[in-house]
Amino acid sequence: MMREIVRRLLATIPVMGVVAIAVFALLHVTPGDPAVIIAGDYATADDIARVRTKLGLDKPFLTQVGIWLGGIARGDLGASIYSGLPVTTLIKQRAEATISLTLLAMVISILIGVPVGVLAAWRRGSWIDRSVMIFAVSGFSMPTFWLGFVLVYVFAISAHWLPVQGFQSIERGLWPFLRHLILPAITLSLVYMALIARMTRASMLGVLSEDYVRTAFAKGLAPRRVLLRHALKNASLPVVTIIGIGFALLIGGAVVTESVFALPGLGRLTVDAIVRRDYPVIQGVILIVSGVYVAINLLVDVLYVVLDPRIKY
Amino acid sequence: MASSIRALGAELAAAPAAERLSASDRFRRFARRNPTLLVGGVVMAIIAVTGVLAPAWWTGDPLAMRPVDRLQPPSRAHWFGSDNFGRDVYSRTLYGARVSLVVGASVALASLVIGTALGLVIGFYRRLDTVMMRVMDGLMAIPAILLALALMALMKGSVRNVIIALIIPEIPRVIRLVRASVLSLREHTMVEGARALGARTPRILVRYILPALTAPLIVQATYICASAILFEAYLSFLGAGTPPHIPSWGNIMAEGKAYVQLAFWIILFPGLFLALTVLAINLVGDGLRDLLDVR
Numbered sequence: 001m002m003r004e005i006v007r008r009l010l011a012t013i014p015v016m017g018v019v020a021i022a023v024f025a026l027l028h029v030t031p032g033d034p035a036v037i038i039a040g041d042y043a044t045a046d047d048i049a050r051v052r053t054k055l056g057l058d059k060p061f062l063t064q065v066g067i068w069l070g071g072i073a074r075g076d077l078g079a080s081i082y083s084g085l086p087v088t089t090l091i092k093q094r095a096e097a098t099i100s101l102t103l104l105a106m107v108i109s110i111l112i113g114v115p116v117g118v119l120a121a122w123r124r125g126s127w128i129d130r131s132v133m134i135f136a137v138s139g140f141s142m143p144t145f146w147l148g149f150v151l152v153y154v155f156a157i158s159a160h161w162l163p164v165q166g167f168q169s170i171e172r173g174l175w176p177f178l179r180h181l182i183l184p185a186i187t188l189s190l191v192y193m194a195l196i197a198r199m200t201r202a203s204m205l206g207v208l209s210e211d212y213v214r215t216a217f218a219k220g221l222a223p224r225r226v227l228l229r230h231a232l233k234n235a236s237l238p239v240v241t242i243i244g245i246g247f248a249l250l251i252g253g254a255v256v257t258e259s260v261f262a263l264p265g266l267g268r269l270t271v272d273a274i275v276r277r278d279y280p281v282i283q284g285v286i287l288i289v290s291g292v293y294v295a296i297n298l299l300v301d302v303l304y305v306v307l308d309p310r311i312k313y
Numbered sequence: 314m315a316s317s318i319r320a321l322g323a324e325l326a327a328a329p330a331a332e333r334l335s336a337s338d339r340f341r342r343f344a345r346r347n348p349t350l351l352v353g354g355v356v357m358a359i360i361a362v363t364g365v366l367a368p369a370w371w372t373g374d375p376l377a378m379r380p381v382d383r384l385q386p387p388s389r390a391h392w393f394g395s396d397n398f399g400r401d402v403y404s405r406t407l408y409g410a411r412v413s414l415v416v417g418a419s420v421a422l423a424s425l426v427i428g429t430a431l432g433l434v435i436g437f438y439r440r441l442d443t444v445m446m447r448v449m450d451g452l453m454a455i456p457a458i459l460l461a462l463a464l465m466a467l468m469k470g471s472v473r474n475v476i477i478a479l480i481i482p483e484i485p486r487v488i489r490l491v492r493a494s495v496l497s498l499r500e501h502t503m504v505e506g507a508r509a510l511g512a513r514t515p516r517i518l519v520r521y522i523l524p525a526l527t528a529p530l531i532v533q534a535t536y537i538c539a540s541a542i543l544f545e546a547y548l549s550f551l552g553a554g555t556p557p558h559i560p561s562w563g564n565i566m567a568e569g570k571a572y573v574q575l576a577f578w579i580i581l582f583p584g585l586f587l588a589l590t591v592l593a594i595n596l597v598g599d600g601l602r603d604l605l606d607v608r
Contacts, residue, residue, distance in 0.1 A: 014447050014450075014451070015447070015450050015451045015454055016451070016454075017451070018447065018448050018450070018451020018452065018454075019451050019452075019454050019455055021451075022451060022452055022455065023455070023463070026463055026464065026467060027467065030464065030467040030468055031468070032468075034467065037467055037468075137592065137595060137596065137599065138588075138592055140595060141539065141543075141588060141591040141592035141595050142588055142591075143543060143546055143547075143584055143587050143588055143591070144547075145547070145550055145566070146566065146580065146584030146585075146587065146588060149566075149570075149573055149577075149580045149581075149584070150581075150584075152573060153573065153577050157573065157574050157577075164573075164574075248456040248457065251456045251458075251459070252456050252457060252458035252459065252547075255458060255459070255462070255547075255551070256458075256547050256550065256551065259550070259551055260570075270459070270462060271462075271551050271552070271553070273466070274462055274463075274465065274466040274551070274552075274553045275552060275553075277466055279466065279467070282462070282463050282466055283463070285459070286455060286459050286460070286463055289456060289459060290454045290455045290456070290459075293454055293456065294454050
């Protein structure tokens with residue numbers, strides 16, 4: 001088992017290599033002189049020249065790639081053009097809000113999505129099943145930020161139950177932290193929840209028709225026990241996969257959700273960087289976020305081996 | 314198994330009768346069997362007609378500013394209210410459908426064509442395959458919205474560039490789908506037979522493999538279209554998409570953002586249209602998937 005895990009770990013190296021090179025190459029693939037674009041519309045020739053030397057754009061392309069990859073190996077992602085601060089520092093400052101938001105959204109989605117999917121599969125064709133499917137399709141089609149505004153309007157502006165926007169660090173206490181995070185987390189979780197519910201239902205439907213499930217019901221076990229211990233455990237592989245793959249949706253949604261709720265996270269950092277054309281920050285955030293995505297999917301693969309010892313890569 | 318054979322038998326027996334059914338009966342049967350496809354298709358058609366014929370639906374100039382009328386709630390004069398410049402939200406929302414439809418259709422079509430062409434070639438030449446799929450895995454590890462945002466940061470804001478920025482993250486996904494099908498079809502007896510008859514690789518790809526891919530690709534195209542419409546709104550909302558002077562749903566909502574407390578209608582209506590459009594297209598995708606029996 002250890003060997004499988006190590007092999008999967010090694011397989012992530014080329015993937016991350018491609019990510020690192022691709023993010024960097026974007027600068028050169030897009031039309032126009034990158035220095036001119038980054039310097040902005042009102043830049044003088046001096047500004048452009050300064051950007052060019054600062055980003056090393058005057059060096060040969062392969063040298064630039066070498067410098068960028070060497071920097072990554074040393075944990076150096078360059079410095080922001082706008083503030084001059086190292087990109088890693090900026091990312092560390094903003095990580096808390098994004099990690100809290102995505103984790104909370106993930107927990108909410110799994111806690112609701114999985115049981116709802118199980119229930120729909122168990123009561124196939126009933127009104128429960130139909131409402132879950134309607135929820136799954138519409139949840140998946142919902143524009144995240146719009147849902148955020150609707151929730152803000154209902155729960156914060158009209159009812160005054162929750163704050164409209166902002167973020168409180170967990171160091172200031174759990175309650176203020178959760179109060180500020182609950183609406184954004186619900187907003188963000190909907191798409192992911194819909195995806196998980198749909199996948200759980202589909203996977204459970206396949207398992208529920210198996211002989212051993214009929215046997216378990218026949219010998220008089222409580223439905224709860226059959227559903228959770230016999231069926232769900234065997235239906236969990238595709239669900240775990242979709243939790244890993246769907247994480248990309250969660251990250252994409254986080255960028256927009258942070259903007260709606262004015263959360264100081266990585267999404268806001270990226271959007272601000274785009275307005276300022278601060279490419280080193282953009283490329284650093286993409287690299288880190290993609291790394292997290294790859295790591296989560298690696299974790300999913302490891303979990304596979306734990307859930308089903310028969311699996312070999 | 315037995316039941317499906319029986320169903321097939323019943324269908325065969327019913328076949329001659331089906332030809333004698335009137336058009337309305339046939340339609341009714343189609344609707345009963347494919348409710349999602351029908352509902353999605355009708356809503357999609359309504360929105361398409363709304364967008365294309367926007368000037369015909371009692372809209373005014375979507376760009377006309379009337380500061381006197383700013384932030385008016387929905388009324389008989391302004392059905393969806395007015396924004397902070399006194400522009401009519403109803404007119405802007407209807408015209409906004411055009412941007413969404415153009416972006417959705419272009420992204421779906423272009424990423425399908427490019428991705429299919431590349432996927433066919435990559436899937437058929439083993440030597441390319443290993444290297445290219447590693448590259449694709451890497452590209453797919455970058456969340457689509459972030460890749461699109463980075464591309465927009467490096468290009469000028471225009472509808473054309475938004476389309477390009479949304480096509481690029483989709484291409485590896487189409488390639489992967491096409492390649493997987495090519496790999497399984499390559500060993501199919503019909504391909505073996507064609508080879509024995511002396512058909513060359515390009516002919517096999519176009520005449521034997523491509524037709525078998527049509528159904529999954531059509532379904533994939535609807536999903537790409539839905540997500541492209543959603544992503545265009547995200548990009549515009551974040552200020553990195555369609556230029557602000559063009560009324561797109563994302564732009565209208567981005568401008569309404571500062572007025573959530575005062576004038577919620579600026580965000581409510583375009584968002585409702587956006588959600589409905591994406592939902593309709595996803596329903597069509599689900600319906601087509603069931604109808605064409607993909608996967």
